[in-house]
Amino acid sequence: MTTDTPARLLTLLSLLQTPRAWPGGELSERLGVSRRTVRRDIDRLRELGYPVQASMGADGGYRLVAGKAMPPLVLDDEEAVAIAVGLRAGAGHAVEGVDEASVRALAKLEQVLPARLRHRVTTLQAATTLLTGGDGPSIAPETLTVMASAVAARELLRFAYRAGDGTTSRRVTEPYRLVSTGRRWYLVAYDLDRAAWRTFRVDRVSEPFATGARFAQRELPAGSAAEYLRRSIRRLGDSYEVEIAFAAPTAVVSARLPEWLGKPEPTQGGAECVLRTAVSDPVEWLAVRLAMLGLDFRVRSPEQLVQCVRELGTRLVGAAGDT
Structure with a gap:
């Protein structure tokens, strides 16, 4: 019998997060409490924001359903390891779609993983080879999680940096955002030693360390980190100018293009558009x-x-053969 209410609620929540309905009697037996206590615990979960639905009949019972907000999840060991391995595999390459939000999720998960599970994640990743992956430079997931955590907590970030010409330096920055271009990760940050905003290629970063010192976030001199990165790429000598005409409205093209590439300009009365940008x-x-x-x-x-x-x-036409 589980007499500790918080522990019992966590056990109940773990049961409800399985994709099935749980009759009140079965929950009562599992938890070692009365059906009345089960009903009170269900009400407590609802007050905490968990959308628990009750249904009548032979197949009825309690189940967790989709709500308006994302409530906290309770993961068992196997689920936590599986998610961490998957996020690490994607985070190591700048795969489009595995963006800053995914890296933040990985940072949060690894922060609370017990040492024994963290060891399992590392072991599984070392023993796994991806059949497909990003074609950009690979990055240690630990580098991304340290940087993402510093961004989220607004902590000064210190790291070693290797420039394109091979020159190395030590940087102390106020990290603002991580941005993925599809092949590479970039950090947009305020460089304290140079008293200026900078972009850093994450594959050239080593020994990242969140100092624990907090800072008040400055205003970025651009609409977004993606826009600032696009302008920075244009200023660099290794970029090239691109102009592409699309036979579709701006809204349609913008929804399918990465934000950092910029926004197309409408033409032909809005029926078509043109993208002018810089790409590295x-x-x-x-x-x-x-x-x-x-x-x-x-x-x-x-x-x-x-x-x-x-x-x-x-x-591509040749690969399709005669049709």
Whole structure:
């Protein structure tokens, strides 16, 4: 019999998070309490924001259903390890869709994982090889989680950084956001030594350390971290200018393009649009990304991207064979 109310509530919540309905009598037996106590515990969970639904009949009982807000989850050991391994596998590469929110989730999960489970996660990841993954530089998940935690807690972040020319330096920053471009992770932060905003490629960061010292967040000189990164890429010498015309309205194209690429400008009375931006990733990657949009488009510049899209189209047609 579970006499401790908080422990009993956690046990009840764990049972309800399985995809089935639990009759009151079965819950009463599992918890070692009366049905009246079960009903009171169900009411407590509802007060805490858990949407517990009760239904009558032979197949009735209590079940947890989708609500308007995301309540806290209770995970067993196997579930926690499985989620952590999956998030780590994605976080190690800048896979589009595995963005800052996913890294924040990984940071929160690893913060509360017991040492024995953290060891299992590390062991499983070391023994696993991904059949598919991002084609950008790989990054240690620990690097991302330390940086994401510092962003969320607004703690000064110290790290070693290797510039494109190989020069190394030590940086102390006020981290603002992590941004994924699909191939790479970037950190947008205020560099205290240089008294200026900077972007840092995360694959060039080593020894990240959250100092514990808090700071008041400054106002970013751009609408968003993604926009600031786009402007920074344009200022760098290793980027190239892109102009692409889409046979679709701005709203449709914007919904399918990564935010950091910028917002297309409407043309033809709003029926079409044009994207003018700067990109540092290889033209081959951008060509494939454009082909995956499912939209009609025409590359106007640069010529390297025009040629790459032409060659990709020829290969795809050839791969399809005679139809």
